[in-house]
């Protein structure tokens with residue numbers, strides 16, 4: 155078996171190398187091509203978009219960072235752009251435009267949604283029964299190995315449901331002791347009377363009670379109240395921001411552009427913006443341009459992009475002076491699993507099958523070593539990359555509040 159795996163890995167590496175080479179060749183081809191003749195400017199030969207910018211309520215394609223000079227700072231009433239299906243019209247550089255010269259290095263925020271909503275044995279939280287290196291402690295070890303600190307959004311509302319009710323508390327204490335940020339994450343629990351339904355069912359006062367309950371648990375375990383928040387499944391509404399503000403939260407990271415669960419008055423795609431006294435730090439939306447020119451809506455997530463694409467996001471962020479990118483993953487990112495509709499039968503290959511929850515159940519098949527390796531490579535790469543800084547949201551909070559007060563253009567990396 156180990157020999158077979160090594161062989162597989164070798165083949166994968168070879169494949170990756172080939173792809174990289176092809177990409178470099180394409181790039182060289184592109185660079186050697188003389189300035190395009192006007193008659194050549196059709197869709198096929200136009201330079202590829204490497205980022206999108208929000209301008210006047212629409213997305214525009216960016217090929218070169220210099221085009222950003224043509225963007226005026228956002229003003230007036232915010233208009234949310236429609237998700238792009240294909241590459242939008244380019245934003246043309248004006249005469250003499252120069253790329254913005256950011257005074258600080260772009261910041262990368264590593265965030266981990268930490269939860270096992272489905273099982274009372276924490277397979278999806280700590281990797282129990284699969285291997286600890288594939289759960290939260292495994293992620294923690296990789297991060298610590300590269301001296302990286304992450305923001306862990308912990309769903310504390312499941313803590314009492316685990317067979318060992320100290321599971322979540324012990325994890326939180328370990329993360330905290332090892333210098334990581336503990337932040338609040340919300341998933342409803344059917345046996346919690348105050349919070350048995352999705353967050354947007356509740357008014358601002360009720361949401362304040364729900365979020366307050368979670369913040370108190372974290373404070374009890376770590377001695378510090380959390381300052382950052384992410385709604386589970388991006389389920390939040392305008393009232394959630396009221397609750398966050400009255401509870402003293404400083405940051406929210408629940409906006410994800412293509413999520414229908416964001417039942418909010420829209421105010422940003424990827425840029426940081428103030429919402430009352432809370433600064434919004436969206437999960438970084440990453441459109442992927444397919445070979446047919448159509449766009450897939452992805453995010454900066456170890457399970458949503460290839461290793462090469464994760465690197466590309468960091469490249470785009472530095473090339474285009476995008477001030478930040480929010481990377482996300484889950485405590486179960488290294489676990490091979492699937493969610494199945496309740497009425498469907500399970501499969502033979504499952505090693506664990508959960509009871510149904512909200513009309514679905516989860517099957518676990520084992521570890522997903524490929525994703526763990528992808529993450530290890532990514533962690534190694536960002537830890538060495540002097541173009542960027544990796545920070546927790548709490549550590550970045552002051553800078554984020556300053557930056558949000560003077561709106562920058564909303565620029566979206568493309569892969």
Ligand SMILES: [Zn+2]
Nearest residue numbers: 267269386387
């Ligand atoms: Zn979640």
